[in-house]
Amino acid sequence: MSTVIVPTGPQRSGLEPHAVEAAEAAERLAVDPAVGLSAPEAARRLAADGPNRLPTAEARPAWKRFLDQFRNVLIIVLIGAAVLAGLVGDWKDTIVISIVLLANAVLGFVQENRAERSLAALQRVLVASAKVRRDGRQQVVPSEELVVGDIVVVDTGDRIPADGRLVEARSLEVDESSLTGESTPVAKATAPSAPDAPLAERTGMTYLNSTVTRGRGELVVTGTGADTEMGRLAAMLAKADPGDTPLQQQLHALGGRLAAVAGVAVTAFLALNLLRGEPLADTLLASVALAVAAIPEGLPAVVTVTLAIGVHRLATRGAIVKRLASVETLGSTTVICSDKTGTLTLNQMTARAVVTPAGTSAVTGDGYAGEGTIELADGAGDEVRAALTAAVLCNDAQVDGGNLIGDPTEGALVALAAKGGVEPTELRRTTPRVGEVPFDSARKLMATLDRQGDRAVLHVKGAPDVLLARCTTWGAGPDGAPIGDAVATTLGDTIDRLAAEGLRVLGIA
Secondary structure, X not given: OOOXXXXXXXXXXXXXXXXXXXXXXXXXXXXXXXXXXXXXXXXXXXXXXXXXXXXXXXXXXXXXXXXXXXXXXXXXXXXXXXXXXXXXXXXXXXXXXXXXXXXHHHHHHHHHHHHHHHHHHHHHHOOOEEEEEEOOEEEEEEHHHOOOOOEEEEEOOOEOOOEEEEEEEEEEEEEOHHHHOOOOOEEOOOOOOOOOOOHHHOOOEEOOOOEEEEXXXXXXXXXXXXXOHHHHHHHHHHHOXXXXXXXXXXXXXXXXXXXXXXXXXXXXXXXXXXXXXXXXHHHHHHHHHHHHHOOOOOHHHHHHHHHHHHHHHHHOOOOOOOOHHHHHOHHHOOOOOOOOHHHHOOOOOOOOEEEEOOEEEEEOOOOOOXXXXXXXXXXXXXXXXXXXXXXXXXXXXXXXXXXXXXXXXXXXXHHHHHHOOXXXXXXXXXXXXXXXXXXXOOOXXXXXXXXXXXXXXXXXXXXXXXXXXXXXXXXXXXXXXXOOHHHHHHHXXXXXXXXXXXXXOOEEO
């Protein structure tokens, strides 16, 4: 549903929302960010613009989906063969071919119906909600009821429910990989971007279906439904012709060739027999029998059953295939074009090594589930545990059953702590946070002040060079080695070596 914005405030420019100040964007939409829309105004805009829902292709009636099972050259040739067999009285072949074709169509139709029902059930279960400010108070509403001008509040782990212009951003980072292909979260701010800035560089905007990985923010909705960037992509996909899969193309070609060969053979057979003086009725009957015999009526059934087995195997792995023929498309893919490696990964970070004065401790296991171990260097136990404790406390990420809520890098540190025997939830409960300095791209660090017993301890993580400039010792506890020129050089060489291996290096203090 496209959204039409009727500006009621004074217009100072014709620029897009990302290129103007946040206050002007809100003024254009006739909303005060501190109060939000009134309930009657929100209802009026919802009635005028429609629900905040991505466009979907119009569902085809069941009878059309059933007839689609017969849209194949080979199937049409077999139908022709069955009709010819019936015309000459060969009812056995007619019945056999008809049963095969009907079973083939029913199998395909049932499978596609099952996929449609599964998708519909998922859509009913996954009803998203959003925190909005209306009539001066915060409330939770279904995402479909959002309207242009709504003030939406988002926190770490929230999914952005609509396109919007940020009016407040506190250490806010958003994962926009589903839209831009960028594998790392984007730091957001309220400052306007250049009018011609590409989508990935509009730091003052947030987009539907992206995820907040860090911080907190408030945005004024500038687009809903089809008027979002995701909506435009969905509309383009809906208009795209899916085309035939490679297997369907081959079956079409095979059907055409079989029909041509059978036609030539029958014509030649008919002509030769008539030249030899054979009775016309007998010749016609033999010609039809030859045509029917040339068509492999079992081929469509074999193909359909094979594809159904493939669909079943994919279903056991959690994949829903809407069309039987689609199951073989990926197997026929020869080239996958991608802009960068992050697009093809799980978008998960994993710690690979912990470097302390005692040496380098290697880390095994992938992902956020905490599976794997830390292969400690000799004498590195206390140092690694101290590093893991700081990494968990100076951290806002949460990992639940392998699912991450927060920043991927912080999630990797939480998973690392679990591998080292440090339980993040219990540690945070017994060491409450007193204060914090959120991560900032200018400072390149994050700091938290945490209460341990009767004292408060400052834990910091960030760029190694920034932390080294603020540290005096290297190691755990009061016996750490002073950071002189020799230690600084050694650490610098280690950091360069790890970076050259493609690893992201963090300092913890």
